[in-house]
Amino acid sequence: MTGSRPFAPTDDDLSQCVRCGLCLEHCPTYAETRLETQSPRGRLYLIRAISDGVIEPTPNALGHLDSCLQCRNCEAVCPSGVPYGRIMEQARADALGRGAAPFSWRLRALFLREVIARPGRLRMFAAALRASQRVGLLSLAQRLRFVGTSATLAPRTRGQPFTDTGLIARPEGEERARVAMLSGCIMPLAYGDVHRATARVLARNGCAVSAPAAQGCCGALHAHNGDLDTARALARRNIDAFLNEAPDAIVVNSAGCAAAMKEYGDLLTGDAAYRDRAREMSALVKDVHEYLVGLPFEAPTETLDLSVTYQDPCHLAHAQRISAAPRQVLNAIPGLRLAEMEDADRCCGAAGVYSFTQAEMSIRLLDEKMLDALNTGADVIATANPGCLAQLEAGVRRGGGRARVRHVIELLDRAYSATGI
Amino acid sequence: MPLSGEISTASPLFDRARARLAPVAASLIKDLQSAIGVKHVLHAPEDLLVYEYDATIERGLPEAVVLPETTAEVAAAVRVAKRHGVPVTARGSGTGLSGGAIPCEGGIVIVTARMDRILKLDPANRLAVVQPGVINLDISKAAAPHGLYYAPDPSSQKACSIGGNVAQNAGGPHTLRYGSTVNHVLGLEIVTPDGDIVTLGGEALGAPGYDLTGLVVGSEGTLAIVTAVVVRLLPQAQATITLLAVFDEVRQASEAVSAIIAAGVLPAALEMIDGKTMQAVEPFVNAGYPPDADAALLIEVEGLEEETSEQAEAVRATCEVSGAREIRIGMSPDEREKLWAGRKGALGALGRLAPSYYILDGVVPRTRLPDVLSGVYEACERYDMPVANVFHAGDGNLHPNLMFDDRVPGAAERVLELGEEIMRLCVDAGGSITGEHGVGFEKRNYMSWIFSDDDLAVMARVKSAFGAEERFNPGKVFPSSKGCGEVSSRMKTAIAKIGPDAYV
Ligand SMILES: Cc1cc2nc3c(=O)[nH]c(=O)nc-3n(C[C@H](O)[C@H](O)[C@H](O)COP(=O)(O)OP(=O)(O)OC[C@H]3O[C@@H](n4cnc5c(N)ncnc54)[C@H](O)[C@@H]3O)c2cc1C
Ligand code: SF4
Ligand code: SF4
Numbered sequence: 010m011t012g013s014r015p016f017a018p019t020d021d022d023l024s025q026c027v028r029c030g031l032c033l034e035h036c037p038t039y040a041e042t043r044l045e046t047q048s049p050r051g052r053l054y055l056i057r058a059i060s061d062g063v064i065e066p067t068p069n070a071l072g073h074l075d076s077c078l079q080c081r082n083c084e085a086v087c088p089s090g091v092p093y094g095r096i097m098e099q100a101r102a103d104a105l106g107r108g109a110a111p112f113s114w115r116l117r118a119l120f121l122r123e124v125i126a127r128p129g130r131l132r133m134f135a136a137a138l139r140a141s142q143r144v145g146l147l148s149l150a151q152r153l154r155f156v157g158t159s160a161t162l163a164p165r166t167r168g169q170p171f172t173d174t175g176l177i178a179r180p181e182g183e184e185r186a187r188v189a190m191l192s193g194c195i196m197p198l199a200y201g202d203v204h205r206a207t208a209r210v211l212a213r214n215g216c217a218v219s220a221p222a223a224q225g226c227c228g229a230l231h232a233h234n235g236d237l238d239t240a241r242a243l244a245r246r247n248i249d250a251f252l253n254e255a256p257d258a259i260v261v262n263s264a265g266c267a268a269a270m271k272e273y274g275d276l277l278t279g280d281a282a283y284r285d286r287a288r289e290m291s292a293l294v295k296d297v298h299e300y301l302v303g304l305p306f307e308a309p310t311e312t313l314d315l316s317v318t319y320q321d322p323c324h325l326a327h328a329q330r331i332s333a334a335p336r337q338v339l340n341a342i343p344g345l346r347l348a349e350m351e352d353a354d355r356c357c358g359a360a361g362v363y364s365f366t367q368a369e370m371s372i373r374l375l376d377e378k379m380l381d382a383l384n385t386g387a388d389v390i391a392t393a394n395p396g397c398l399a400q401l402e403a404g405v406r407r408g409g410g411r412a413r414v415r416h417v418i419e420l421l422d423r424a425y426s427a428t429g430i
Numbered sequence: 431m432p433l434s435g436e437i438s439t440a441s442p443l444f445d446r447a448r449a450r451l452a453p454v455a456a457s458l459i460k461d462l463q464s465a466i467g468v469k470h471v472l473h474a475p476e477d478l479l480v481y482e483y484d485a486t487i488e489r490g491l492p493e494a495v496v497l498p499e500t501t502a503e504v505a506a507a508v509r510v511a512k513r514h515g516v517p518v519t520a521r522g523s524g525t526g527l528s529g530g531a532i533p534c535e536g537g538i539v540i541v542t543a544r545m546d547r548i549l550k551l552d553p554a555n556r557l558a559v560v561q562p563g564v565i566n567l568d569i570s571k572a573a574a575p576h577g578l579y580y581a582p583d584p585s586s587q588k589a590c591s592i593g594g595n596v597a598q599n600a601g602g603p604h605t606l607r608y609g610s611t612v613n614h615v616l617g618l619e620i621v622t623p624d625g626d627i628v629t630l631g632g633e634a635l636g637a638p639g640y641d642l643t644g645l646v647v648g649s650e651g652t653l654a655i656v657t658a659v660v661v662r663l664l665p666q667a668q669a670t671i672t673l674l675a676v677f678d679e680v681r682q683a684s685e686a687v688s689a690i691i692a693a694g695v696l697p698a699a700l701e702m703i704d705g706k707t708m709q710a711v712e713p714f715v716n717a718g719y720p721p722d723a724d725a726a727l728l729i730e731v732e733g734l735e736e737e738t739s740e741q742a743e744a745v746r747a748t749c750e751v752s753g754a755r756e757i758r759i760g761m762s763p764d765e766r767e768k769l770w771a772g773r774k775g776a777l778g779a780l781g782r783l784a785p786s787y788y789i790l791d792g793v794v795p796r797t798r799l800p801d802v803l804s805g806v807y808e809a810c811e812r813y814d815m816p817v818a819n820v821f822h823a824g825d826g827n828l829h830p831n832l833m834f835d836d837r838v839p840g841a842a843e844r845v846l847e848l849g850e851e852i853m854r855l856c857v858d859a860g861g862s863i864t865g866e867h868g869v870g871f872e873k874r875n876y877m878s879w880i881f882s883d884d885d886l887a888v889m890a891r892v893k894s895a896f897g898a899e900e901r902f903n904p905g906k907v908f909p910s911s912k913g914c915g916e917v918s919s920r921m922k923t924a925i926a927k928i929g930p931d932a933y934v
Contacts, residue, residue: 024785024837028485029778030525030589034565043497043543043563044472046522058479070476088714088778403753 016102016215016237017060018095025091026053029240032083033105037356038076046073049083049093056100065108068090075114076370078363079233080323081320085330094328095275101235110235112398117234117362125194132170132198159393174222178212185215185304190212191247191270194226194269196263196395203395205207206422207262207297211426212305212352229269229324230361232276244273245283248290259290262418264325265361270294271329279385296325297418298334298393309424312344313403318387319347320378320401321354322394326393335393335417342424347383349411358394359400371400391417435868455493458514462496463540465506471545481521481539487842488529488871492519492539496554499544501619501627501657508655509625511538516624517904520651522591527789528870530650534905539565540655544592548572549658557616557633562593563658569661578663581608584866585774590899593656599648601866603699603730603773606824610866619658620646623897633660634856641930645892649867651903653896667732670698671742672760672769675727675749676720680704680807680819683725684799686752687823690729691796693748695741699730700824701773708772708817711779717772720756726822727754728767728773773883776820777831784816784833791850791867792856796826805855806830813848824859827865828856850876870905872911878909 032049036222039048046055055073058064084093104110105118122128147197171192177245182276190204197204208218230241247270251259261267267385269276274288317339326332332354339347358364358374378401382390390401399416445747462471470480474496482491493516494821498504508741511518517537524531533539537817542563550559559702560570566587583602590600596618601610618629631643647652668669683702690700703726708719719726727749731741746757760766780787796800803819810817810832821829830852834841851877852865863876865871879887886908893899 021785024835025780027778027787028483028524029781030485030523030779031586033523033589043541043546044477045480045541045543048480050524054480054483055476058476060855066475067476070472073476088775090714090779091782133745140913157924226433269611 014106014178016099016106018056018099018103018121018236019308020060021350022096022099023227024054025089026050026087027089028054029089032087035080035082037080037358038370041044041370041373042145047076049087051092051105052077053091053093053096053136054236056096056158059100059204066104066107068111070174071104071114071391073308074104078323078358078360078374080354080360082354082356084325086108098232098235098237101233102237103235105235109264113366117366118231118234118239121234121362122229122236122239125230128194130314131194139420142301168200168205171197171201171308172206174217174220175375176217178208178216178218180212180215180217183215184217186262187217187219188258188259188300189251189254190218190220191227191261191263191266192224192268193218193263193395196266200395200398202275203262203416205396206416206419207260210296210301210306210418210422210425211260214301214304218262219254219256221250221254222270223253227263227266227269228276229265232269233361237369239278241276241280244250244276244287247281248273248277248286249292250285251284252290253314256293258295258300259293260295260300262393262416264296264322264329267294267296268328281309290373296329296334296393297329298338300327301421302334304339306338307425308341309421309425310333310343311424311426313342313388313424314344314419316346316348316387316392317355317389318350318382318385318416320350320382320390320392320397322397323354323356323393325393326354333378335391338417338421339391340421343393345420345424348387350381350385350387352381354399355403357397357400359394359396361396364400365377366398375400375404379407379410381409387412389420390414391420393417436870443603447900455514456541458510458538459494460515461513462494462507463811464498464511466503468499470499470503471682472496480564481515481541482532483526484521484524484526484529485914486527486529486870487788487919488531488532488534490532490534491536491601491843493536494541495541496542499809501621503541504655504657505621505625505627507538508541508621508623512623512625512901514890517901518655519903520597520655521712522594522597523565523586523589525586525590526586526870527595527791527867528598528650528872530598530868530870530903530906531748532871534871535900542591542695545593545657553578553663554632556631556665557660558663559633559658559660559785560592561658562591562596564592566590566592566595567664568871573663574666576663579616579666580611580661581664581927582611582614585777586821591764592659592661596647596656597649597651598866598868601822601825601827602821603701603728605822605827605866606700607696607698614662615643615659615712617641617660617664618646618656618707620654620656622654622773623899626659628654628709629703631660632928648868650870650895650907652854652907653898653902655902656801666745667698667738669735669738670730670766671738672731672766673727673729673731674746674755674760674769675746675754676723676758677725677727677752677754678723679753680725680803682753683727684823686727686749686753686754687799688797689748689752690745693744695731695744695748697729697741697745697824699728700822701728702726702727702821702823703773703776704819704916706783706816707780707820710783710818711776714779714782715771719772724754728769767858773820776818780818780831781832784835786836786842787818788831788832788849790828790832790849790852790865791864792828792853792861793865794826794828794859794861796824798859798861799826800822801829802828802855802859809848809851809855815845815848822865826861829863854879868882874905874907875909877907 228240232240
């Protein structure tokens with residue numbers, strides 16, 4: 010790597026693409042636009058052209074990179090093994106590093122770094138969001154032309170914030186494992202209930218569950234946006250916080266966070282002081298469904314008379330390649346009928362901050378997703394990532410029927426404890 | 431070799447591209463915009479750059495790209511091109527393997543990606559009418575609820591367009607039994623180089639008069655732009671069995687190919703995968719290929735329940751006699767898909783072994799397979815070039831994949847030289863220079879190996895009869911010494927005449 014462009018994608022990674030085109034039809038933005046510039050193959054070609062100095066990183070070219078959802082569907086189907094996720098993160102980091110990125114990118118990076126990565130400020134931000142929901146500011150905002158769609162897609166908080174740290178749950182019977190849980194940044198504020206359900210479910214299955222106090226945001230959003238420095242700093246903080254507890258596993262109920270944490274080893278490969286511990290950490294990280302199925306988990310006995318459709322979070326199905334485990338959890342619930350929707354693993358348009366930065370495309374993808382989801386006639390749309398939860402809830406609010414949106418683990422928790430959803 | 435992140439001014443891949451990022455005549459863009467709408471005409475350099483490639487190593491930059499939605503829009507764009515005297519190249523999904531969709535002489539590229547509607551599905555008459563941008567596999571998906579499917583199944587079927595299939599007369603594993611695209615197209619709607627919309631053939635078999643449909647199928651975008659296709663649908667087979675036979679030696683496997691046919695079995699598919707390919711594919715698909723085997727045959731038989739198991743048994747016995755060390759049988763759709771996964775993912779997986787590959791496409795009489803294959807391995811060894819073979823053995827349709835690093839100076843030239851030698855082997859064995867990928871740009875100069883000047887003159891007259899001359903996909907199919915993507919003299923004089931300010 011050269012000093013001036015420390016983040017640029019490597020030539021070896023880029024030359025993996027043989028332009029076979031087999032990824033095209035799996036790409037949501039290509040499916041919508043039918044433009045090669047909005048396809049994996051086209052984006053890789055633009056990245057290489059920028060890297061090689063054939064074209065300048067113009068706003069037009071960067072716009073095509075920015076419209077990528079980083080859903081990594083292309084990576085999952087690419088027979089040639091192109092590490093697309095890594096390449097796109099590095100390409101964005103390179104553009105930011107060279108000062109080529111447009112103002113909106115830099116603003117976004119600033120927000121992620123100065124608000125999302127800082128728990129105090131994030132709590133204030135969330136409080137403001139709650140207040141605005143209460144006094145109806147949000148619905149007002151929705152009527153303004155420029156903020157309209159973004160405001161529709163802003164997450165509504167559900168349940169009390171989750172603020173517990175230390176040992177948060179203990180098994181009633183014999184202790185089978187000691188696990189540490191990631192709290193995250195937005196998740197504990199918006200989906201405190203999901204965290205509490207996760208802790209209960211793990212305890213029910215013999216786990217002593219702790220939430221290390223020193224942990225913080227996983228850095229996924231920063232990495233996706235190309236702010237690799239902040240992502241690395243956050244990764245180092247979490248490595249210290251989690252490895253100090255020497256848990257048997259680090260269990261994560263947010264697909265995006267688990268995917269990023271499983272890649273800490275990659276992210277810190279150039280950091281001699283942390284490299285080995287980063288790999289150790291990554292090896293311990295488990296998606297909550299993956300972990301439960303591996304235990305294996307206790308079959309629930311309460312009946313949930315529900316028809317449920319499952320939306321694969323991209324960073325579970327494509328980045329972590331886990332699609333069977335959450336379905337196994339759902340199928341274990343007595344009475345629950347799993348009604349598969351068409352293209353369940355196609356992105357719902359949430360994609361981290363995408364729903365704000367690319368609201369128009371995000372809504373197009375959401376509307377298609379809702380159509381597929383509601384076609385199944387399901388009572389509940391289940392998924393496994395906070396971004397997807399918020400997006401699908403927004404979809405329901407946009408007039409998508411009466412379906413409720415739930416995390417898979419919330420359903421399992423109900424099936425253990427027999428309270429209605 | 432440029433290191434990661436450096437601006438690699440030495441990259442051979444992009445040197446030529448940079449030279450070709452020429453400005454474009456404003457009036458051409460304006461006329462196209464008024465013909466089919468501002469939104470669907472691309473002209474910014476960044477937007478054009480991604481239409482300079484297909485799945486080959488050739489490059490050629492267009493001056494404008496249009497994405498029409500209807501036949502009328504295609505015709506309008508063609509008329510604009512005619513008025514401005516610029517060439518037109520049609521493009522489907524850009525998965526072509528002969529450089530066909532690359533605008534070698536600039537001009538307009540018409541992309542059919544937005545023409546992706548199935549216009550009519552007629553199960554009773556077992557046909558469908560589709561726009562050219564419909565993806566091959568989507569036809570079978572739409573027909574499946576009626577127990578029907580579209581038979582030609584190129585390995586790229588998840589991505590390639592039916593228009594591209596028609597232009598290349600695409601085949602696939604099942605061509606052995608069911609024939610290639612030409613056997614499954616009943617009629618076409620085309621736009622001629624003058625911008626006229628013409629219907630060829632129809633919905634019934636055996637239209638009277640000249641078989642112009644058959645003429646346009648396989649014409650590689652040089653005669654007409656296909657804007658709708660009437661395809662034949664076949665009933666799904668009652669029973670299908672897939673067998674995988676593993677051999678210690680390539681020669682045993684290639685002899686088994688002829689033995690199976692000689693035993694009176696006509697498999698639906700008969701594919702060969704060599705050792706190198708299996709090694710490349712295994713980590714990706716976990717097909718369970720033995721690491722030390724030298725070749726495997728993938729054989730599919732289908733038809734009525736009873737006949738199918740009889741055929742499968744005959745195939746199994748023949749393979750055993752030919753020395754197969756292991757035979758696996760897949761009956762359920764899941765098992766069968768698992769056996770196929772390695773074959774379908776093979777080409778892409780080879781991308782893991784080297785930065786670039788060059789895939790050849792030659793045909794030889796089936797009985798000459800063992801000798802020609804030995805010749806291929808021998809030549810590659812001489813060039814010290816790794817090769818993987820995965821191909822339609824039953825058709826004698828070879829696909830040696832040469833693996834190399836396009837960033838090493840001179841590597842691409844050596845690959846082309848070796849490719850030419852292998853093509854010679856095929857022709858000398860009584861075969862031909864393309865089984866299914868077409869002549870395109872890459873193999874146009876081999877045409878004179880099999881056709882006399884008179885033969886080629888007749889083909890040129892057919893092209894003139896369509897009014898195509900140099901307007902539709904110039905630089906393809908016919909022998910020429912001009913390199914792909916050399917800025918044509920027409921472009922140069924146009925730039926000189928109007929001056930740089932006149933460009934958008
Ligand atoms: C991994 C892989 C596997 C493959 N396997 C096979 C295989 O098994 N069998 C096989 O035959 N091929 C195979 N191919 C080659 C390729 O997929 C076929 O040639 C396919 O038909 C090309 O379709 P396309 O839509 O990508 O066309 P393009 O590559 O976009 O274009 C190909 C040619 O068709 C012309 N064309 C496209 N659309 C039109 C139109 N509407 N009217 C007129 N001309 C048009 C173009 O000008 C060009 O000359 C494979 C390619 C890849 C990358
Ligand atoms: S990213 Fe992979 S699937 Fe897509 S064109 Fe490149 S090699 Fe093919
Ligand atoms: S990550 Fe998703 S949106 Fe981006 S190129 Fe790949 S498939 Fe398309």
